[in-house]
Amino acid sequence: MPERTMGGKARTSKAGKQLFAEKLRWQVLPWREIEELAAVFDFGARKRGEHGAHSWERMGDVRDEYAAKILRHFTEWRLGRGVDPESGRSHLYHLASDALILAALDRVYGLPGNRPGQNNPRKTPPA
Numbered sequence: 001m002p003e004r005t006m007g008g009k010a011r012t013s014k015a016g017k018q019l020f021a022e023k024l025r026w027q028v029l030p031w032r033e034i035e036e037l038a039a040v041f042d043f044g045a046r047k048r049g050e051h052g053a054h055s056w057e058r059m060g061d062v063r064d065e066y067a068a069k070i071l072r073h074f075t076e077w078r079l080g081r082g083v084d085p086e087s088g089r090s091h092l093y094h095l096a097s098d099a100l101i102l103a104a105l106d107r108v109y110g111l112p113g114n115r116p117g118q119n120n121p122r123k124t125p126p127a
Helices: 032-045 061-077 091-109
Strands: 019-022
Touching: 032 091, 061 091
Parallel strands: none
Antiparallel strands: none
16 A cells, blocks of 8 residues: 655656555544643653653653553553543543654664564664
């Protein structure tokens, strides 16, 4: 399946055939939930101070930590504790924000099964 492009520019094959020209349909996103995710990201950035925004990008391979955070927030939600006491936001929005960070880290470091060794020290992102 051809990749979608954010700007809607068509990709072409070597034969010059247009593969995909449709723009992404951003209107299908649940905007209230996107706003809640932004609030959770903002809370985390403020919590970490001056350099808090995108601090997860500078922490190396912390996928295991984010997987644990996802499980913790899911467990809290399943046990009926719907709101994170520190932020006042739903555990589900924390779970979703952590899942987005985990996906971004996975893009940088590859799938967990591709890691050389089980107990790697944290490594820095490739240049």
